[in-house]
Amino acid sequence: MCYSIAFMEKRAGKLAARYQGILPPGWKEQLAGNEAGDDVLPTYYFVSGFAHPNLPVFGHDGMMLASWGLIPHWVKDRELAEKLRNGTLNAVGETAFEKPSFRKSIRSQRCLLPVDGFFEWRAHDGKKYPYFIYPDGDDMFTLGCLYDLWTDKHTGEMIQTFSIITTPANSLMAIIHNQKNRMPLILPRDAETAWVDPDTPHATVKDMIQPAGEHGINAHPVSRKLNYARQDRNTPEAIERVTYDELPDL
DNA sequence: CCAGACGTTGTT
DNA sequence: GTCTGG
DNA sequence: CCAGACGTTGTT
DNA sequence: GTCTGG
Numbered sequence: 064m065c066y067s068i069a070f071m072e073k074r075a076g077k078l079a080a081r082y083q084g085i086l087p088p089g090w091k092e093q094l095a096g097n098e099a100g101d102d103v104l105p106t107y108y109f110v111s112g113f114a115h116p117n118l119p120v121f122g123h124d125g126m127m128l129a130s131w132g133l134i135p136h137w138v139k140d141r142e143l144a145e146k147l148r149n150g151t152l153n154a155v156g157e158t159a160f161e162k163p164s165f166r167k168s169i170r171s172q173r174c175l176l177p178v179d180g181f182f183e184w185r186a187h188d189g190k191k192y193p194y195f196i197y198p199d200g201d202d203m204f205t206l207g208c209l210y211d212l213w214t215d216k217h218t219g220e221m222i223q224t225f226s227i228i229t230t231p232a233n234s235l236m237a238i239i240h241n242q243k244n245r246m247p248l249i250l251p252r253d254a255e256t257a258w259v260d261p262d263t264p265h266a267t268v269k270d271m272i273q274p275a276g277e278h279g280i281n282a283h284p285v286s287r288k289l290n291y292a293r294q295d296r297n298t299p300e301a302i303e304r305v306t307y308d309e310l311p312d313l
Numbered sequence: 314c315c316a317g318a319c320g321t322t323g324t325t
Numbered sequence: 326g327t328c329t330g331g
Numbered sequence: 332c333c334a335g336a337c338g339t340t341g342t343t
Numbered sequence: 344g345t346c347t348g349g
Contacts, residue, residue: 064321064322065332137319149320150320150321152320152321153320162319162328163328165320166328191332242322243322243332245321292335292349293334293349
């Protein structure tokens, strides 16, 4: 699974350039000339999905800000919305086509979430050690996600929300995430366009939901201060390597 | 049919 | 809105 | 996911 | 053991 991520790259123009292949004509120019997104987007060295942060996701018709934790469009009241969204940070890729909460979104409302990396915990000798998992160089991971738009019938408020698809762990992630053996869907660059295209056949979508290969994926242990949710964990230290003598290598 | 759930995770 | 359990 | 709490009373 | 907050 994937319950916390890093998102430091907040320049709308750079994101637009990175994802220009999936953006309709004109979007790159709009975003590049509009710095407003930078005011809206904080820098997250570490952010928990349970805080339901607003993050930029890319759908077939452009970029939108969406809150992490998918609220299905059919939810009738805020109470159920608040309850469900804590359980929809992730969507199991193997079952998303059947689940009432995801069946519409996985068919026609797929999107991409760029992240600088994500965090998972490794259990060793009765303790939990957080790891930061990140791509090579300056690139970002592109996570395969679903989105939905929910309207509060009572207030008229509309909330755009998303969920991160998960797959079984690859061999690297199985060592780190040794108690859950899941990982987020990391899409190869050449799959991005088809992922967001609402007309991509279901069979093709299913084929895309596979564990990423280990190539290009790096991971190192980070501070156990991340285990304490009440502390301010959104600091540059969150992604810095910490060496624990007792931890076996990956 | 109706009522109620609708999600993730875990079991070192 | 759609599925499951009874 | 993790750490930490885990109760009662009153209340237009 | 199970729920809540972050």
